[in-house]
Amino acid sequence: MTTEQLEFQIRKKKSFLCIGLDVDLNKIPKHLLKEEDPIFSFNKAIIDATHHLCVAYKPNTAFYEAYGIKGWKSLEKTINYLNDKYPDIFTIADAKRGDIGNTSTMYAKAFFEDLAFDAVTVAPYMGKDSVEPFLAFKDKHTIMLALTSNEGAFDFQTKKVEGKELYKQVLNTSKSWENSKNLMYVVGATKAEYFAEIRKIIPTSFLLVPGVGAQGGNLQDVCKYGLSENIGLLINSSRGIIYASKNEHFANEAAKKALQLQQQMENFLIQ
Numbered sequence: 001m002t003t004e005q006l007e008f009q010i011r012k013k014k015s016f017l018c019i020g021l022d023v024d025l026n027k028i029p030k031h032l033l034k035e036e037d038p039i040f041s042f043n044k045a046i047i048d049a050t051h052h053l054c055v056a057y058k059p060n061t062a063f064y065e066a067y068g069i070k071g072w073k074s075l076e077k078t079i080n081y082l083n084d085k086y087p088d089i090f091t092i093a094d095a096k097r098g099d100i101g102n103t104s105t106m107y108a109k110a111f112f113e114d115l116a117f118d119a120v121t122v123a124p125y126m127g128k129d130s131v132e133p134f135l136a137f138k139d140k141h142t143i144m145l146a147l148t149s150n151e152g153a154f155d156f157q158t159k160k161v162e163g164k165e166l167y168k169q170v171l172n173t174s175k176s177w178e179n180s181k182n183l184m185y186v187v188g189a190t191k192a193e194y195f196a197e198i199r200k201i202i203p204t205s206f207l208l209v210p211g212v213g214a215q216g217g218n219l220q221d222v223c224k225y226g227l228s229e230n231i232g233l234l235i236n237s238s239r240g241i242i243y244a245s246k247n248e249h250f251a252n253e254a255a256k257k258a259l260q261l262q263q264q265m266e267n268f269l270i271q
């Protein structure tokens with residue numbers, strides 16, 4: 001999917017919501033544990049109930065890898081279901097990869113070719129030659145960590161290197177990389193006060209913004225300072241939506257939470 005197609009979907013659905021499919025077997029309704037593939041059954045129910053309210057889903061691969069081969073199969077079934085049934089949805093493998101060039105190429109093939117995700121999250125720490133192999137894939141997107149939502153973001157990302165904060169160096173430097181038009185960036189919703197500065201460096205790049213809901217990030221502030229002329233935001237919520245209830249109505253309850261966020265987003269889009 002191209003960024004223009006993503007923007008079209010956002011305007012059509014009046015939503016820039018991304019739902020995080022971070023499935024923990026200890027948190028899903030008990031009755032699903034009897035199913036052959038509880039993770040996929042859970043995801044399918046959540047997706048069917050919420051697909052009209054969001055434009056993207058983001059399974060974090062940790063929640064699948066933790067269950068070994070069975071978990072990876074659940075991830076594969078989930079992405080295949082999304083691509084077959086809801087091809088207009090933008091799909092993000094949240095895997096936070098990045099390594100020397102030939103290894104990064106294999107990571108990129110795993111997520112863009114074998115699993116056919118639209119995007120993958122990548123860490124910038126190893127630099128240009130660790131990220132460019134991902135950028136080489138046409139109409140695929142590499143979402144690089146810039147300023148993350150966690151407390152540890154202040155350990156390195158906001159420290160000054162040659163007079164500028166490291167996250168700003170990451171944003172500036174990566175603009176010159178080959179196929180940098182395929183870059184998006186992660187900026188945490190808990191760091192809303194940084195968005196205006198970030199927009200000065202990357203005025204129209206799409207930002208994946210996790211941290212609303214369970215981590216306490218403020219949607220209003222993110223929208224106020226982060227929205228760009230092409231919208232440029234994908235706001236993620238995982239636990240705050242998918243674990244809205246543990247009873248048999250869990251998917252409808254999740255949809256209610258998604259609707260609340262979608263309605264706030266719609267207000268911003270019509271302003």
Ligand SMILES: O=C(O)c1cc(=O)[nH]c(=O)n1[C@@H]1O[C@H](COP(=O)(O)O)[C@@H](O)[C@H]1O
Binds near residue numbers: 188212237239240
């Ligand atoms: O790359 C991410 O998505 C990410 C970056 C970041 O800075 N903070 C962050 O929370 N995430 C991910 O976003 C999701 C947030 O989940 P909730 O806090 O449950 O909404 C998890 O999958 C995190 O791994």
